[in-house]
Amino acid sequence: MTSQKEPSAADDKRRLILDAAAELVSEGGYSALSIRALASRAGMSLGLLYYYFADKHAVFAALMRDQQATMVELLDSQPRDLGLRSLLLAMVEPTRRQWLQVGRLVGVWRAERPDVTVEAREQQLDSARTQFEALERALRECAAAEGRVMRAEPEIVPFVWASLMGIADLHAQGWVTPIDEDRLTDITVSAIEEHVLEPTKE
């Protein structure tokens, strides 16, 4: 369904491990995701996990990429003719779900492994970029359906993302790299300012 070519036996095995991992996390949180529990749930030995995944971090990273792929599919399949507000409201719940399932793990993982390999970091950035692009498409097309134009600043999409995550008690990732931090700050502060004040009576 989501695969391009025939999945190999190794791919099937990896899938099996990832499904077991997702089960464990949703059942007992991150602390339930131990290598031993995972091996037992996936019906294989301890050592075999290390044949299919480099380490625990790799398992989690794959889990996270799954989540992001799901989010991209969801964004792309969202109707555009209902406008921007409908899109945003529809994304609140899925965003919350993503945060609950892997969001807090990102914090853990980042905290526990500040020394990720370069290519692992690269893969992670790439997956995040794809998700941002899907959000950008959805925002732009929904705005267009209302006959409006989305602001061109590249900070807009991360701003929306961070706001959605705020609602979902989210941990906004550090992924947001190709960005003018001052502009992002400025935009966010302006939004805060306008929504904190009562409209002046004049």
Place this chain on the structure above:
Amino acid sequence: MTSQKEPSAADDKRRLILDAAAELVSEGGYSALSIRALASRAGMSLGLLYYYFADKHAVFAALMRDQQATMVELLDSQPRDLGLRSLLLAMVEPTRRQWLQVGRLVGVWRAERPDVTVEAREQQLDSARTQFEALERALRECAAAEGRVMRAEPEIVPFVWASLMGIADLHAQGWVTPIDEDRLTDITVSAIEEHVLEPTKE
């Protein structure tokens, strides 16, 4: 300086442990905060840590309350006559610092210990509430200095908080309890909506 009465010998010891813990975290992240490293850094035995703190979680919780107390002091000492925007801009950096130092640990701790005791949770909520009240005071007084009135909805302060955390790559805590989630969603979505669209030309 921050204490009301003469600190006892036990308080001093606890202070010593917490300072050592803060050092370790700032040096090597959460993974560097092991009980053994902490005991060694604080110059005491393994077992003694458990005399002064119930467990590792208690050490971290105390660390977090320190950070929040610092934030409250900072908010209260912020000048009011420069208006709301200045306040917000001034809070961006301290907020980021708090997030870097303990923010990501909250995620870890919550993930690793979903079964916190009731009183521990209560203490945490209380500390968070104090911080929110300080933010509310600062916002209201800064708005007043501009001759404006802050919106009365209780969702406003958490909205500001979440936005600041968004800028700081922050993990917005689950503390935001006495709140209408739909209203919070609505306000945030409205903010997003207005800041995503180019002003119509008419």
Place this chain on the structure above:
DNA sequence: ACCTGAACACCGTTCAAGT
């Protein structure tokens, strides 16, 4: 190529034993 489980170096926590 795929798979096993003992072994290693850790970890947080407990507790009998000391002063």
Place this chain on the structure above:
DNA sequence: ACCTGAACACCGTTCAAGT
């Protein structure tokens, strides 16, 4: 009351050994 460190039950990871 304050303090110690061996011991316990874990953990992620490695690796010689099997098919």
